[in-house]
Amino acid sequence: MYLVTGGAGFIGSHTVALLCEQGNRVRVLDDLSTGCEANLAGLPVELVVGSIIDRATVERVMDGCSHVIHLAAIPGVTASVDDPAGSDRVNVNGAVTVFEIARRCGVQRVVYASSCAVYGQTEGRVVRETDPLRPTSPYAAGKAADELYASVFSQTLGMSCVGMRYQNVFGAKQDPSGAYAAVIPRFVELALRGQPLPIQGDGEQSRDFVAVADVARANLLAATAPAADGVYNVGTGQRTTVNQIARLVLGEIPSGVGVETHPPRQGDIRHMRSDPSKALDELGWRAREDFATAMAETIRWYRGRLEA
Numbered sequence: 001m002y003l004v005t006g007g008a009g010f011i012g013s014h015t016v017a018l019l020c021e022q023g024n025r026v027r028v029l030d031d032l033s034t035g036c037e038a039n040l041a042g043l044p045v046e047l048v049v050g051s052i053i054d055r056a057t058v059e060r061v062m063d064g065c066s067h068v069i070h071l072a073a074i075p076g077v078t079a080s081v082d083d084p085a086g087s088d089r090v091n092v093n094g095a096v097t098v099f100e101i102a103r104r105c106g107v108q109r110v111v112y113a114s115s116c117a118v119y120g121q122t123e124g125r126v127v128r129e130t131d132p133l134r135p136t137s138p139y140a141a142g143k144a145a146d147e148l149y150a151s152v153f154s155q156t157l158g159m160s161c162v163g164m165r166y167q168n169v170f171g172a173k174q175d176p177s178g179a180y181a182a183v184i185p186r187f188v189e190l191a192l193r194g195q196p197l198p199i200q201g202d203g204e205q206s207r208d209f210v211a212v213a214d215v216a217r218a219n220l221l222a223a224t225a226p227a228a229d230g231v232y233n234v235g236t237g238q239r240t241t242v243n244q245i246a247r248l249v250l251g252e253i254p255s256g257v258g259v260e261t262h263p264p265r266q267g268d269i270r271h272m273r274s275d276p277s278k279a280l281d282e283l284g285w286r287a288r289e290d291f292a293t294a295m296a297e298t299i300r301w302y303r304g305r306l307e308a
């Protein structure tokens with residue numbers, strides 16, 4: 001039995017769907033703060049609505065589980081800047097609670113969500129797992145702290161914890177609204193509504209965008225690969241700029257009215273791109289979704305949602 005914390009969220013619901021497709025029994029623990037029950041519609045899962053910071057609930061849902069995929073978190077840098085202590089309670093204390101109870105319940109492995117944000121400013125370098133961690137936000141500091149705890153649980157306390165440094169994940173079911181929305185869902189939603197796409201700075205900042213289907217597959221491989229150890233970059237190794245995304249979105253959605261420029265965002269990471277070769281060597285994982293095809297599918301999903 002798999003426990004997926006944050007399983008009603010964006011990455012979580014795709015991971016749960018793949019687990020079900022492969023015949024696994026799945027339980028989800030989610031407080032539905034950013035996730036929703038609709039993301040799990042039609043899936044044969046047991047959803048427990050509750051928080052990872054509630055020990056009694058975590059003990060109850062962990063009972064009988066062989067594997068845990070821990071994705072629950074308050075996502076996003078901005079939320080953590082607004083409330084560092086609140087972010088820490090869920091993103092660090094919650095993670096340690098999950099690691100600790102998993103150990104006591106005899107879980108075989110915990111796969112947990114870290115983030116490429118742990119690298120901080122990379123000055124255009126391709127990041128590798130051995131690079132120093134230079135978090136620049138409470139969110140990133142929290143993910144780095146999770147990695148340190150996970151390493152102690154793995155090396156000293158006998159609980160195998162494998163960390164996934166996701167790059168920028170995109171696909172259906174990603175929340176396009178609010179101040180914390182990621183660039184792809186925000187651009188798609190605005191273009192579908194005939195509104196301009198806001199570009200901060202010159203738009204030449206770049207990211208390594210990885211399709212959520214690839215990320216779900218990486219999570220499952222990390223849960224079972226015998227050699228899995230430490231942390232993994234989960235990205236494509238490819239660089240895509242915000243301008244390229246805007247062009248692609250406006251090409252697919254001709255009703256979009258173009259772009260509007262804004263001042264650069266303070267403290268924004270200029271470039272981020274990862275070397276995913278450790279995941280290939282040890283998990284047998286590489287991103288295989290084609291970017292343009294995955295984008296077209298994503299746009300189709302948002303269009304369908306808007307029409308509904």
Ligand SMILES: NC(=O)c1ccc[n+]([C@@H]2O[C@H](COP(=O)([O-])OP(=O)(O)OC[C@H]3O[C@@H](n4cnc5c(N)ncnc54)[C@H](O)[C@@H]3O)[C@@H](O)[C@H]2O)c1
Nearest residue numbers: 006008009010011031032033034035051052072073113169
């Ligand atoms: N999306 C990305 O590009 C990206 C990149 C790097 C890392 N991550 C990490 O991946 C994980 C999943 O992110 P996502 O993009 O799917 O975000 P999401 O907001 O869709 O998913 C997070 C889920 O956790 C749940 N949750 C939040 N606090 C909780 C709590 N206290 N108890 C139980 N459930 C709680 C939310 O309701 C939501 O369903 C997070 O840990 C995030 O930090 C995401």
